[in-house]
Structure formats: C-alpha cells, structure tokens
Amino acid sequence: MIITNSNLYMKNILLGFTLIILFGSFIEIKDNLELKWLDWNTGYPLAKIQNKIILVDAYTDWCGWCKKMDKDTYTNPDIIKAINKDFIVIKFNPELENIVYELEGNKISGRELFGQLTQGKSTGFPTTYFIQPNTKQIQIVAGYIAPNDFMKVLAQALVMK
Numbered sequence: 001m002i003i004t005n006s007n008l009y010m011k012n013i014l015l016g017f018t019l020i021i022l023f024g025s026f027i028e029i030k031d032n033l034e035l036k037w038l039d040w041n042t043g044y045p046l047a048k049i050q051n052k053i054i055l056v057d058a059y060t061d062w063c064g065w066c067k068k069m070d071k072d073t074y075t076n077p078d079i080i081k082a083i084n085k086d087f088i089v090i091k092f093n094p095e096l097e098n099i100v101y102e103l104e105g106n107k108i109s110g111r112e113l114f115g116q117l118t119q120g121k122s123t124g125f126p127t128t129y130f131i132q133p134n135t136k137q138i139q140i141v142a143g144y145i146a147p148n149d150f151m152k153v154l155a156q157a158l159v160m161k
Helices: 005-032 040-050 064-072 077-086 110-118 147-160
Strands: 053-058 087-092 101-103 106-108 127-132 137-142
Touching (some): 040 053, 040 087, 053 110, 053 147, 077 087, 087 110, 106 110, 127 147
Parallel strands (some): 053 087
Antiparallel strands (some): 101 106
C-alpha cells in the first residue's frame, strides 16, 4: 500500500474532526452541569418572561453553611439538572452595599429586598427562596439543605407553577 500525501492529509482531517466532536461533546456536558447564577436585576425579569420559578440563594460571605451548601448541594449533578430544567437561579447577598435592586418598578437596597423576601421572619443564612414572580407566591426554606433533601424541596417548589 502506498501512502500518499493526500491519503495522509485525509487521515489527519478525519482525526481532527473526530477530536472536535469528542471534545465538543465533553464541553456541552460540562456546560449543562453548571448552574447559571444570575443577579436579581437580571433573573427576576427573565423569570417573569419565561414564567419560571425563581430560586434565590440568600447567603453572606462569612456564612460557613452557605459555603457548604455551595460545595455539596449546588454541585450535585442531579440537583443541577433539576434546577436548570425548571428554575431561574439567583445568588443574593443582602449585606452587599451600593447595589440597587429593582422590584416591580421600585428601586430598593439589599436590606429592603431581604425584608421583602423574608416577609418579616427571621431566617438566617443560608436561606432558599422560591418565588413565582407572576403570582408573587414565596416559599421560604431556611438553613443548609443536603442534596437528597434538596431534591424533595425542589419537587415541592414545582407545585407553585
């Protein structure tokens, strides 16, 4: 068998396409296994337009349980798939200053938004809020939630839809 430059060229092209397809599928899988956290001013209007439930993760920088929930729960592939399918996710730190949040045409501070979310209840951190923006329903789940329990919480939140 005689190997010509054109045969070698075709084999290299075929190998190149195979590698692109192979690595491209890994990249797509990776993208689907990440949560696309949004800020309030982006996520709230988007959820209204898409008629999706908002999942707000209220956290602080000093909260150890918040970091544990980020590490354990929000990196779990089953959790990520369930959230990406049915929810818009928002990270919210009410302690950040100099940020203006928009809510139904009003401009408010992080503390004021936190007061709206908590409905005057003491919740601590982390707290997960599920909001149906078109009906204004809010479900509050305070504290760290392990992945197995969080799947149940997500299923309960879907009842709001």
